Amino acid sequence: MKSVRVAVVGAGVVGFSTAVCIAEALPFCSVTLLAEKFSPDTTSDGAAGILFAAKFPDIPLEKQRRWFKDSFDHLLAIAQSQHSPEAGVMLSSGWQIFKEVPADKRPFWSESVIGFRFMTESELKRFPDHKFGQAFTTIKCECVNYLPWLETRFRKAGGQVEQRKVHSLQELSSSYDIIVNCSGLGSKTLVGDDTVYPVRGQVLKVEAPWLQHFIRDGDGKTYIYPGIHSVTVGGTRQEEDWRLHVDEGDTKSILARCSSLEPSLSKARVLSEWVGLRPGRRNPRVEKELVQLQGRSVPMVHNYGHGGWGVTLAWGTALDALGLVRQCLHEMPLQAKL
Incomplete structure (x- = not known):
């Protein structure tokens, strides 16, 4: 009989990563993942899913470095295993280029990725508007494959999945001993966090199998990420914008910006257009x-607000959330565990 009942709310990459960590590490817990939407309808599904990160202002850099490294190492092990094709995890090499030399030439995650170096002058000739660049190999994780793969892994560990919208925490109070909140932008209403805001992202999937290397402009708005099935090109970062329909003006702008970095994209066929709202937070x-x-007092663990870095940090923050769940178990009165 599994004694401690844990609810995980949210089925994006953060929710499923957290649920898997808990279910695998704590077999005496009965873990149920609840969400209104599952893959392919989550925000994570549209994510380009390539691993690098920006700095968050108020979190110790050492912790951010660990989140990144834990996520990278977890996904690297999958990329190098026989599970790579069905999990949608692959190595990806390319360039991040900057119009001005950044203050931080060697970002905090540079030691975790593979073969990080500065681009040579002859490499930069290809991008005449850019003065500086970084070349490295990182990981691309395609959530359309990865989320169902994580769900299978979660169920194998004894986890249960329930499709329903959680309108309020009160609904969960009598059925669960610990609640883990991975509801992303939903945390605005679910836990009343007014500091979470939407960051609208629009991307296109195009057919360009000749492209093998990613290119990302350092401003984060223009990028080309070759994947397993297609190339993701983007994008937009529109804060406080709740629109979920495709904006034709954005599509034109994305294609123009990306084609200026990679002229052959003008020959690529657009396969699909997608819009999602990232859970922005300081x-x-x-x-x-x-x-x-x-x-009654119910322990609650939060893991949300990753902005555009959900795939990048999901496993690292999931391991931290697991540690917090362990603390909650430790602090529980004995009768609750029996």
């Missing part, structure tokens, strides 16, 4: 608290 929230639900 810093991701990875912490625990006690909430009062229907007269």
